[in-house]
Amino acid sequence: MNSKPNILVSNDDGIEAPGLQRLVEELKTFANVYVSAPYTQQSAVGHSITIFTPLRTYEHKKNGSLYGIAVEGTPADAVKIGVLHFFRDVKFDLVVSGINHGANTAINIIYSGTVSAATEGTILGIPSIAVSLTTFDNVDFIEPAKMAADIIKQMWEDDKINLHEGTLLNMNIPNLPAAEIKGVKITKQGRSYWKDGFEVRKDPHGKEYYWLTGNMVYRDDSTEYDVAAVQNKYISVTPLHFDLTDYRTYEEIKNWKLNI
């Protein structure tokens, strides 16, 4: 493929997030880039859509010209309204969501707004990739954006973008200088999970409120899994889909007799 791809970029950290803006700059070196992203931070919204209230949107400008559409809604909303309404005359080759500030590996994937934006792209029939940087530290996103864009460009040029219907890719980049990264590993979703708890506090009026707290419990050693791959200095790329059927259990229970 030699023509310039049309890429819609979204995220869950909001249109002003440096992770998105650095990625947009790098993608523009080889692609036509359109932006439709939430107006504000939307982390841990999962795959939400807004159905009981209408969506408001704003033209987000930079240096006097249109940078993208800011959507008062979720990442999935932003992708839907970008593809179906604002940029409806564009034939998108790819939706890219990110770069998220923080890992989206293992169980975190199901809470992830970043992944949900890519999922929505896939639902709309467009190949989609979620990109996350595995740190909450303050970083400039310059190197990760270059690496992510370079990998996406290779996939475009090698015709690796068009996977099966309903498949998206979930990329996690370790927070390391490019020179220290060992390579790209195709992985499976890890089985690490959060050991959660609630911290109880009292407000000045004596009423209790609760903060969710938790520690990650690590369960995977092999770099076949996303968490272990990034811990071992690889960029992890996991193929995901949204067919949640547990086929192994389906085969085991499909002949259950239940009476009504």
Next chain:
Amino acid sequence: MNSKPNILVSNDDGIEAPGLQRLVEELKTFANVYVSAPYTQQSAVGHSITIFTPLRTYEHKKNGSLYGIAVEGTPADAVKIGVLHFFRDVKFDLVVSGINHGANTAINIIYSGTVSAATEGTILGIPSIAVSLTTFDNVDFIEPAKMAADIIKQMWEDDKINLHEGTLLNMNIPNLPAAEIKGVKITKQGRSYWKDGFEVRKDPHGKEYYWLTGNMVYRDDSTEYDVAAVQNKYISVTPLHFDLTDYRTYEEIKNWKLNI
């Protein structure tokens, strides 16, 4: 299993929803029932959790005694705080989410707060079932609650509750008198999807806003799939999991060479 099971009930329509309250009544005929549910309607929140603001909760009373905990948060929040904090001394045998007012089949599963409450139960290591009634009509939920509770009771008594780690069940009940229902079918998640669009309106100040609209596009004829099963008058029960890895694609692409 003969002792009374301990069941946590949640939903996404809120603690006052008749779907939840009818189900609680029926489950109480054979189980110890605890309720932790959102304070307000939370449909289409997907698998959200609240991490950047604290949670507030209220004791919801009925006839002067505690009915359950109302959580100003999402369905997943309600299950987490119910299991880990308010009812932490209870060893739960089951989390039941519902009865939702509206189907949670095919693509809707990934937007579903009802399913996400059951998913959260499973994440916490508790067997979990989501229950939905496939209508938006005003109904009293009496017959569906009896059927759901009766099926859950059979599963409990036949030791069908403990599936694989990470597996939950998603039950959808057609809106029909019990006498017209043909039976219970174990199914797969269907492939029907929404053909979405946005309806543009103008507010009294001339500013545009957007309503999400859509029609379901049906793709499955076989009652092996959830949508077709309920259309053909079966109660559909689908085993789901939250390992989103697309293993078929993983095998195909695991040896990709991508340079950094």
